[in-house]
Amino acid sequence: MNQAPLTGIRVADFTWVWAGPYCTMQLAHMGADVIRVESETRLCVSRVTPPWAGGQYGVNRSGYFNQYNQGKRSIALNLKHPRGREAALRLAAKCDVVINNFAAGVMDRLGLGYRDLVRVRPDMIGVSLTGYGDSGPLHDYVAYGPAQVPLSGMSALTGYRGWPPMHVGFSYGDPNAGTHAAVAIIAALYHRERTGEGQYIDMSQWECTMALIGEGILDYTMNGHQPERDGSRDPSMAPHGLFRCRDMAELVAGTPVDMWVAIAVADDAEFARLAAAIEQPGLAGDERFATLAARKRNEDELEAIVTEWSAARFASEAAEHLQRAGVAAAVCATSRDLAEDPHLASRGYFVELAHPEIGRVKHAGIPWRMSETPCSIRSPAPLLGQHTDEVLTELLGYGAAEVAEMHAQGALK
Amino acid sequence: MAGPLSTVRIIEVGEMVSAPYAAKLMADLGAEVIKVERPATGDRARTRGPFAGGAAHPEKSGLFIYLNTNKRGVTIDLASPRGLAIFEQLISGADVLIHNLAPAEMDRTGFEFERFRRVNPKLVMTSVVPYGLSGPRRDWRTEDLTLWSDGGACYLNGARDHPELPPLKAYGYQAGYQGGGHAAVATMGALFGAARGAGGQHVEVSVQESVAAIIEMANTFWPYMKMVLTRYGAKPVQPLDSFECRDGWIFACCVEEHQWHSFVEVMGSPEWAAEEIFDERFKRGVNYDALRPLLAEWIGKQTVQDLYQRAQARRVPFAPISNLADLVNSEHLRARGFFVDLSHPVAGRFKYPGAPSKLSRTPWEIRRPAPTLGQHNREILGGELGIDARELESLRSEAVI
Numbered sequence: 001m002n003q004a005p006l007t008g009i010r011v012a013d014f015t016w017v018w019a020g021p022y023c024t025m026q027l028a029h030m031g032a033d034v035i036r037v038e039s040e041t042r043l044c045v046s047r048v049t050p051p052w053a054g055g056q057y058g059v060n061r062s063g064y065f066n067q068y069n070q071g072k073r074s075i076a077l078n079l080k081h082p083r084g085r086e087a088a089l090r091l092a093a094k095c096d097v098v099i100n101n102f103a104a105g106v107m108d109r110l111g112l113g114y115r116d117l118v119r120v121r122p123d124m125i126g127v128s129l130t131g132y133g134d135s136g137p138l139h140d141y142v143a144y145g146p147a148q149v150p151l152s153g154m155s156a157l158t159g160y161r162g163w164p165p166m167h168v169g170f171s172y173g174d175p176n177a178g179t180h181a182a183v184a185i186i187a188a189l190y191h192r193e194r195t196g197e198g199q200y201i202d203m204s205q206w207e208c209t210m211a212l213i214g215e216g217i218l219d220y221t222m223n224g225h226q227p228e229r230d231g232s233r234d235p236s237m238a239p240h241g242l243f244r245c246r247d248m249a250e251l252v253a254g255t256p257v258d259m260w261v262a263i264a265v266a267d268d269a270e271f272a273r274l275a276a277a278i279e280q281p282g283l284a285g286d287e288r289f290a291t292l293a294a295r296k297r298n299e300d301e302l303e304a305i306v307t308e309w310s311a312a313r314f315a316s317e318a319a320e321h322l323q324r325a326g327v328a329a330a331v332c333a334t335s336r337d338l339a340e341d342p343h344l345a346s347r348g349y350f351v352e353l354a355h356p357e358i359g360r361v362k363h364a365g366i367p368w369r370m371s372e373t374p375c376s377i378r379s380p381a382p383l384l385g386q387h388t389d390e391v392l393t394e395l396l397g398y399g400a401a402e403v404a405e406m407h408a409q410g411a412l413k
Numbered sequence: 414m415a416g417p418l419s420t421v422r423i424i425e426v427g428e429m430v431s432a433p434y435a436a437k438l439m440a441d442l443g444a445e446v447i448k449v450e451r452p453a454t455g456d457r458a459r460t461r462g463p464f465a466g467g468a469a470h471p472e473k474s475g476l477f478i479y480l481n482t483n484k485r486g487v488t489i490d491l492a493s494p495r496g497l498a499i500f501e502q503l504i505s506g507a508d509v510l511i512h513n514l515a516p517a518e519m520d521r522t523g524f525e526f527e528r529f530r531r532v533n534p535k536l537v538m539t540s541v542v543p544y545g546l547s548g549p550r551r552d553w554r555t556e557d558l559t560l561w562s563d564g565g566a567c568y569l570n571g572a573r574d575h576p577e578l579p580p581l582k583a584y585g586y587q588a589g590y591q592g593g594g595h596a597a598v599a600t601m602g603a604l605f606g607a608a609r610g611a612g613g614q615h616v617e618v619s620v621q622e623s624v625a626a627i628i629e630m631a632n633t634f635w636p637y638m639k640m641v642l643t644r645y646g647a648k649p650v651q652p653l654d655s656f657e658c659r660d661g662w663i664f665a666c667c668v669e670e671h672q673w674h675s676f677v678e679v680m681g682s683p684e685w686a687a688e689e690i691f692d693e694r695f696k697r698g699v700n701y702d703a704l705r706p707l708l709a710e711w712i713g714k715q716t717v718q719d720l721y722q723r724a725q726a727r728r729v730p731f732a733p734i735s736n737l738a739d740l741v742n743s744e745h746l747r748a749r750g751f752f753v754d755l756s757h758p759v760a761g762r763f764k765y766p767g768a769p770s771k772l773s774r775t776p777w778e779i780r781r782p783a784p785t786l787g788q789h790n791r792e793i794l795g796g797e798l799g800i801d802a803r804e805l806e807s808l809r810s811e812a813v814i
Binding site: 002004005006018022026030045049050051052053054055063064066067103131132133135136137138139141142143144146147148149150151152153154155156157158159160163164165166167168169170171172174175176179180181182183184186187188189190191193194197199200201202203204206207208210211212213214215216217218219220221222223225226227231232234235236237240241242243244248252253257258260262263264266323326327328329330331332333334335336337338339340342343344346347349361362363364365366367368369370371372373375 | 416417418420421438439442460461462463464465466467475476478479480526544545547548549550553554555556557558559560561562563564565566567568569570571572576578579580581582583584585587590591594595596597598599601602603604605606608609611612613614615616617618619621622623625626627628629630631632633634635636637638639640641642643644649650653655657662664666668669725728729730731732733734735736737738739740741744745746748749751752760761763764765766767768769770771772773774775
């Protein structure tokens with residue numbers, strides 16, 4: 001059996017929060033040796049954000065950090081200390097890819113910009129992943145993932161009919177930029193493999209987010225049209241939405257959790273199957289609902305009829321019943337539904353590795369499988385600075401006494 | 414300068430968003446992509462709006478036109494033996510086959526990796542499938558909405574103060590885009606492996622798993638704390654919320670403590686901001702019902718651009734809630750050359766969203782618009798595969814192409 005495809009590729013990972021870490025985790029999934037450069041003087045935001053293992057705060061106990069840093073090593077370097085910076089340069093010289101997602105200019109001011117690093121590693125692939133990109137009048141504006149969804153135009157397109165713009169519910173701009181960065185990096189590695197040439201990659205989270213609403217943007221550039229927000233409806237399908245079901249069977253933290261089933265009916269034949277499945281076969285021939293145009297005209301009424309049926313059922317029962325009848329449906333899954341999903345479990349999606357501080361806890365795994373170069377998560381997320389001594393001595397050529405001295409000087413924290 | 418994948422040849426059998434977006438990402442980085450569509454009707458995306466000019470037309474779908482730049486198109490009926498033979502000829506010269514046929518469709522038509530591998534041992538075949546190629550929901554019927562829901566994203570969004578309203582999907586086809594993005598990553602990983610001698614292989618990408626991989630803290634909240642995140646529950650940290658200004662909407666964003674302190678100064682340090690219930694980011698989350706009206710009142714008196722600039726001047730990551738016109742007219746995006754003008758032979762000339770990455774040596778580039786249905790049949794099937802004109806005519810008359 002072959003090794004994972006990026007085995008032998010080493011990444012100096014100066015990223016933090018989520019966009020950059022999501023990118024480098026995907027490289028780690030494929031076998032790259034990803035070394036995260038951290039510092040207790042500037043803790044990664046995700047290390048100090050819940051959920052906490054067992055409800056107990058700690059910089060190594062955050063599910064946010066531990067989910068998105070699986071398979072990486074962590075070294076602690078104080079980049080404001082000359083010897084910390086020197087270690088960072090030595091690390092860069094040993095790496096194929098150097099990536100950061102600090103605001104534009106931060107790495108340059110630390111003397112760790114692409115121009116500094118390419119001198120020590122001419123075929124390096126340098127990646128800057130910022131909110132606005134590294135050129136243009138707003139290049140030094142600061143960005144956080146949650147603000148990129150509104151900035152990109154996605155919020156103005158998302159929302160209940162007649163309501164203000166809405167968010168999408170999580171910091172979507174981050175992982176999406178991470179995925180687009182991984183695409184660019186592997187493409188650049190592929191080019192380097194053929195030609196020996198490295199290069200610099202400028203990524204803007206804003207631009208990556210706009211890539212996800214391309215057809216909406218074309219509505220404006222083709223027709224001058226800003227589409228109306230219309231809840232979860234679809235112009236070419238009806239019904240198409242989330243329908244109320246019975247609350248989750250067991251209380252969570254003493255309160256009921258509301259549950260919903262997603263239903264999407266693509267054509268008249270599928271609508272006839274839905275009508276039969278909810279024991280109202282007559283709806284298929286009812287002139288209010290027989291055609292897509294009629295269903296769109298009477299969609300409020302149609303949704304009320306479907307809700308009457310769904311509200312008496314658990315979401316999983318409703319979804320399974322509709323699927324058996326040949327209707328596209330699924331549970332609107334909660335955190336709990338995902339963690340307990342028998343389908344995902346049967347596919348081996350979850351990863352439970354022994355973490356030195358929190359033990360075996362379930363994490364989301366890799367969304368792809370490769371038949372000949374299997375990918376796997378080889379280690380849980382690292383403790384802060386867990387691999388400092390190992391990387392400095394084994395990879396960067398420092399002696400043990402030097403490392404001890406650097407610890408004492410505050411260069412490795 | 415050519416893109417980094419300019420030596421790569423890809424065959425795409427894609428419908429709607431997931432596989433087509435993956436192939437677009439690679440095509441825009443230089444790969445040569447041949448898109449195979451069903452004769453007569455083509456990719457289902459052709460039936461989806463928005464349409465140039467408003468009226469439905471298979472060559473005027475904004476969804477299709479956006480997702481299929483830089484591809485050439487042929488039509489082949491893969492269910493017919495002659496069609497499949499032609500398809501195998503295409504595969505024999507390709508590095509990658511990427512598709513999103515459903516597993517049941519693959520079974521029915523013999524669309525199998527082992528078969529294509531015999532034709533081309535170095536082929537990387539990527540199957541982008543809703544629930545993966547195994548497991549109890551393998552053959553479930555899906556649409557984008559059901560996968561965004563079953564991946565755990567949809568439940569997180571909706572009206573905070575109105576639990577009676579349902580969860581809310583994000584605009585468009587976000588499950589498809591995420592399946593496509595992850596499929597591009599995995600495909601290129603396998604391609605890189607092949608360049609280093611690993612040979613061809615089958616790559617399987619689950620759209621549900623791609624969504625479940627990106628939902629921030631929602632995939633660990635249950636294992637870590639036995640908690641369910643909801644659209645109406647308190648967010649751990651605030652403000653991360655939309656507010657109406659005098660002339661539009663702005664997104665207020667204070668994640669780190671120093672960002673909040675700077676924003677308080679931008680507001681002129683009102684007395685209430687010094688209250689103990691707001692003095693730490695988690696407390697602002699817990700006490701957000703008290704905080705939000707105070708913020709709304711102050712922000713409501715501001716204008717969007719002025720507040721945006723004042724916040725940014727203090728390194729506070731606010732952002733305006735852009736309309737599409739704001740994007741197309743943005744000085745910043747214009748200076749970066751983001752939008753690309755391109756002529757399509759039927760739909761016309763207009764701007765497209767541009768590069769999601771700027772590679773210094775091997776730049777992203779749009780070289781051609783999306784193909785019309787069967788536009789390159791003669792060029793590719795005749796010119797490149799060497800099928801003669803009479804045979805092409807017979808294939809056409811029998812609806813094989």
